[in-house]
Amino acid sequence: MVAGFIAICVVLAMAALACVAHQLWHDRRKPASTAALTASCLLIPVLAGLIYLQSSNYEWAHAGLEMGEDGSPPRVEELIGPLRARLEASPDDPRGWMLLGASYAQVERYSDAAQAFDRVLDLTGGRDMDALMGKAEALILGNPQRLLEDAGEMVEQVLLADPANPKGLWYGGLRASATGQDIIAVQRWRMMLEGPVTPEVRAIVEGELNRLGASVESGGAVSAEGNVEIRLTLGQPASPPPGAVLFIVARIPGQAGPPLAAKRVDGARFPLEVRLSDADAMLPGATISDQPELAITARLSARGQTTSGPGDYEAQAAWQAGQGALELELIHQP
Known part of the structure; x- marks a missing residue:
């Protein structure tokens, strides 16, 4: 039976x-x-x-x-x-x-x-x-x-x-x-x-x-070539309002105009690891994989807006190819 x-x-x-x-x-x-x-x-x-x-x-x-x-x-x-x-x-x-x-x-x-x-x-x-x-x-x-x-x-x-x-x-x-x-x-x-x-x-x-650009075999690493790995923490007071949105922007140092790449993260929880790749490029034909250095800006917007405002958390740093993960602490902006 x-x-x-x-x-x-x-x-x-x-x-x-x-x-x-x-x-x-x-x-x-x-x-x-x-x-x-x-x-x-x-x-x-x-x-x-x-x-x-x-x-x-x-x-x-x-x-x-x-x-x-x-x-x-x-x-x-x-x-x-x-x-x-x-x-x-x-x-x-x-x-x-x-x-x-x-x-x-x-x-x-x-x-x-x-x-x-x-x-x-x-x-x-x-x-x-x-x-x-x-x-x-x-x-x-x-x-x-x-x-x-x-x-x-x-x-x-x-x-x-x-x-x-x-x-x-x-x-x-x-x-x-x-x-x-x-x-x-x-x-x-x-x-x-x-x-x-x-x-x-x-x-x-x-x-x-x-x-996601990861090898399928167990134990292999995410393909790091051309990627910008960013580790973010939140400074005090670590209490963003509900609905806050994280924006990460990569620019060529000293170059004006639209950013080279950008990423939006809804519902971010910290500490957080984020990866920027060519898939995040903002302009047709643009890549970050062949850039020797980048200016990285991260901002947690309290209002969920792309423009900065009071109550946001922000951080900026320079990234160079081959340096590994970039550590950023987002600082509260009164």
């Missing part, structure tokens, strides 16, 4: 993955589709595993989850109603709520999924990191902007408790990349590849590493 049930889980997982992977892979250049594709590849095997975990505690036939007339396993949609009914009758079952949350997420009912994972957190005193990660993922897939807000904070909390959590590493890498912390993104995605991942997930993660 156990072997048969495992086979059902495998069939369910692979069938569901085949249904969603092709279209999402076709649209993978879109950030939201990339996140969704990777989430699907990570979620569907987890969902199958959760079904198996429940098999020892649930009488599935009594719950209305019989096999189809043709011997096919039940679809995810068919799991939700009976499982929800069981949980309404016996609500103190965290594993049941986990399965329900994963099922809701798979059919893109993200708000319902987040609520189901919330029930797990309520029942476990907030200590179940898988439930917290599930809630964060549901919020992100429902609204990708949440990755830079509360859902992103949940991901960081998961990684503090479980540094090797694969979903935490994926979304934590996306969050780091979106906030200009490419070095952290590379570290997290490489660590993710050290664990067991499907070929589909590996291809996506390697694509993101290549986009």
Whole structure:
């Protein structure tokens, strides 16, 4: 019976993955589709595993989850109603709520999924990191902007408790990349590849590493040639207002006009590592990779504006090729 049930889980997982992977892979250049594709590849095997975990505690036939007339396993949609009914009758079952949350997420009912994972957190005193990660993922897939807000904070909390959590590493890498912390993104995605991942997930993660100019092999360094690595700290009082935006500008020393390169980082958290590359060039044909020296200005704008103003934090320094990371402390401007 156990072997048969495992086979059902495998069939369910692979069938569901085949249904969603092709279209999402076709649209993978879109950030939201990339996140969704990777989430699907990570979620569907987890969902199958959760079904198996429940098999020892649930009488599935009594719950209305019989096999189809043709011997096919039940679809995810068919799991939700009976499982929800069981949980309404016996609500103190965290594993049941986990399965329900994963099922809701798979059919893109993200708000319902987040609520189901919330029930797990309520029942476990907030200590179940898988439930917290599930809630964060549901919020992100429902609204990708949440990755830079509360859902992103949940991901960081998961990684503090479980540094090797694969979903935490994926979304934590996306969050780091979106906030200009490419070095952290590379570290997290490489660590993710050290664990067991499907070929589909590996291809996506390697694509993101290549986009950041990082070698795919574990342990390799981010390509440093032509890049300006900057490490920033915040001087006292280290309390920028909500919505502050970090701007980093690179100029050729003594040259007026538009900057050679610039980078904007929303939601910056300090200390912070940022990398400037040719991809940040402001002018057509401009590069920073062949510049012997640059004048670097970093400013944390309290108003989120490109022009300086009171309450900003600023720092300036000269950078020379081959010197390594540039250390900058942003000083408060009254």
